[in-house]
Amino acid sequence: MSLLSLEAVNTHIGQYHILQGVDLEVGAGEIVAMLGRNGAGKTTTLKTIMGLHPRTGGTVTFDGEEIGELRPYEVASLGIGYVPENRAIxxxxxxxxxxxxxxxxxxxxxxxxxxxxxxxxxxxxxxxxxxxxxxxxxxxxxxxxxxxxxxxRLLLIDEPSEGLAPVIIEQMMEAIRSISSDTTVLLVEQNFVVASRLAQQYVILEEGRSVAGGAMADLVDDDETINRYLGAG
Amino acid sequence: MSLVDLATTRKPWIVRHRLLLLGVLAAVLFPFVIAIVVDGAPISAVWENADGNAKFLQGLAIEVVVLALYAMSYDLVLGVSGLLSFGHAMFFAVGAYSLGILLKSAGLGLVPSLLIVMGIAVLVALLFAVVLPRVKGIGFALVTLGLASVTGIIISSSEFKDYTGADVGLQGVPSPDWLNPTDQRFRFYLVSMGVLVLVYLLYQRLVDSPTGKVLVAVRDNEDRALMLGYSTFWYKTFALIVASMTAALAGSLHTLYQPIVTPEVAGLGFTVAALLMILIGGVGTVSGAIVGAAVFRLTEFYLDRWFEGLSNLLIGAGYILLVLFLPYGIVGTWRTRSNRIGEGRSRLARLLSGSKGE
Structure with missing residues (x-):
């Protein structure tokens, strides 16, 4: 059974309909990479899981429990950690x-x-x-x-490699791998090389919808999907 | 040394508070020095509360203490927790007026009155807290400004003239004989200094505590604090309650000391005064509030005495220079500089010991 699952999640921020149907499954112990172009809704998905931008439709289930109505600090206390992008210290x-x-x-x-x-x-x-x-x-x-x-029990990590020197990226990847031995990770990553080396599963977002997903090993050889949703990769 | 050890190895209390201890010593000696040097009077003039510069300057110092407590409470709200309140004067005014009314109209003693005032202060803070989750930033500023304005209107309205003295101000509040601001000036001076030191130590403790760190985190980025699992609302409410009680205590001292309390203490001008004091001293530094209050009150007093009509212009020019050249305030700038000196020293030590530097 999945540790985290999103079904048909919709999120509005103000009058904007940002997420228009996101489905994703994160199995316990996995590293799942969320891919997609800028503005596809990746960060919003993480914030929706955390309750920071509460979902306006669909369900967010963590360990069999609906968490879509919880406040951010309640979500955090269930054992979900969030590493925001942009050096959020x-x-x-x-x-x-x-x-x-x-x-x-x-x-x-x-x-x-x-x-x-x-x-x-x-x-x-x-x-x-x-x-x-x-x-x-x-x-x-x-x-x-x-x-x-x-x-x-679950870490949501947003763009860990963004703006970092290659040697630091290696160190960061090593760290995420060590973490994943006993913590499940949902990773947002623009750098496809980094994502493909870390994750076992992937999900691709496009304009607020999840449009593709599966085993990372299959995606690496699937040039058509990569070109279609991730640009030149 | 591991990260965890670092946190527990702190300098002893007496070393960390050496400036405070020196300040306390100076404050106690101050009236005696003035009595001997300026007034040419025997030192007994101090505890006999004889008229003279010593007595007068103690009075000015009491006013500084009142403002320092008030500014410190604003620093907790704005400087430490990052809550932009434009209604802070309400905390002070409610304290000042409640104590006056309880002593004068209700005829209660000082201790029960103070306890009731503290209770009222908590309620006022909760009133501010109610709007916290609904409005942020400038919205919170405007709502709190509105709340303070309503307080000002109630205080000045003629309907409650018998209790508040309306726009004339609250007069004739009986102060207990043992703490009479005229006959027992030296005792009043020591009591107010003692209150300031106690509150300052409590504030230092609070800011250094895990709760204080969460408040700073909320100021830095509330969303991040939420996502670490903190219910930030309760932390902000706690800060408001502590600040409201402190400001009410300042207001109570004000009422005990001043022969007349005017509705201006509920006005926007008085909130701006708190803002100026913490800007002078250094926002978020706590001790800066005391320095700021002293500089604020003393420049106001002496410029007024020396330059009369020109004084406001000079004060305004002074504030502009301050913001330009000391943007972190007096204490803030001093800390930044001493940090840099400290960093330099530890870098030097690392180099000398041959370990890898930064």
Whole structure:
């Protein structure tokens, strides 16, 4: 059974009808990549799952439970972590405080800190610096690390490779792979190479609808689908 | 050293608060120094509350304390939590008037009156909290401005003249003999200083606590805080309640000290005064509110005395220069600079110890 499933999800933001029928399934333990051009509704889908842009139609089910009506903080407390795009850290808090604030229960950070430092050794050295003084790559690492502090069952990661140097992208991919050994991941990724190397399953969004999906291995050889929905890939 | 260890190794209390302790010492000695040096009076003039510069300047310092408490509470709302309230004066005015009415018209003692005032302050904060989820940013500013205006109208209306003194102001509030602002000026001065120190320490504690960090996170980006699992509404409500109680306490001191309380304390001008004070001191710094209040009240007082009609023009020019050259306020700028010095020192230490630098 799927850990997360969306059925015919519609979302309006103000008067705009952004999602017009998104279906997607994320099985426990998988990495699923959500692909599509700019403006296809990928980020909105993640925000709809989190309850930040509540769905206006369809169902969002997590672990067999309908979560479409829940507030963002209630969704988060079910064990869904969100790594927003654009280095979404708290600029006025230090690295350490950025991690500590993600604790859902006392001791979360103490439990996860070694794992985080193994993934991102830089963060140990930067603990006391304010969030603003980090480089783009370091901020992205911190944003991912923050989602690892509490025990999450599902991580929604938005554009982890955006604007990063190739060597940092490799490190980020390695980190996501390590995470996925015990956490399910739904990944939004524009970089098809990154997505195809990480994910086992994919779903493609086009103009607010899910238009294709299946095993990533099949998509890699399917030039027609790639060209049609993802441009030159 | 691991990340977790870093958080627990802090400098001892006395070192972290050395500036505060020095300030307290200076504040206690201040009247004696003035009495001896300026008035040429024996030090007993201070506790005998003899007329003179020492007594007068203590009065000015009490006014600074009242403003500092008020500005600090605004800093918690605006500077720390990022809530743009234009109705903050209402918190102060409700405290000032409720205490006055309870002491004068209801004839209650000071302690029960203060307890009731704190209860009212919580209710006023909840009134602000009701609109929190519905309006954000400038909308919240306008709604809170409206709430404060309504308070101002009620206070000045002739229907409640017997209680509030309407537009003339509230006069003849009996202050307890042991805390009379004229006969017991030195005691009043010490009590208000003590209140300020206590509230300041509480605020420092709050801002450094996990709750304080969540408030800063809400200011930085509320959506992110929500998605980490925080019900940000309750955090903002909590900040409003603490701020309202603090401002009401400031208002209560104001009523006890001043012979007359006027409806202006509910006006937009008085909220802007709080904004100016935290701009001077440094938004979001807490201690900046105290510095800002002192600079605000003292420049206002002395410029008025020396330049009379020109003083407002000079104050305005001063604020423009301040925003241009000290955009983070006095405390904020000082902290940024000392941080840079600290960063430089640790970089030097890393280089000297031969470990890999930044």
């Amino acid at each position: 708290f600029a006025d808090l230090s690295v350490e405080e950025n991690l500590r604030i993600a604790e859902r229960e006392r001791g979360d950070l103490a439990r996860s800190i070694d794992f985080i430092h193994d993934l991102f050794p830089d963060l140990a050295r930067l603990a006391e610096l304010p969030g603003t003084s980090l480089s783009g790559g370091q901020q992205q690492m911190l944003a991912v690390a923050r989602a690892l502090v509490p025990e999450n």
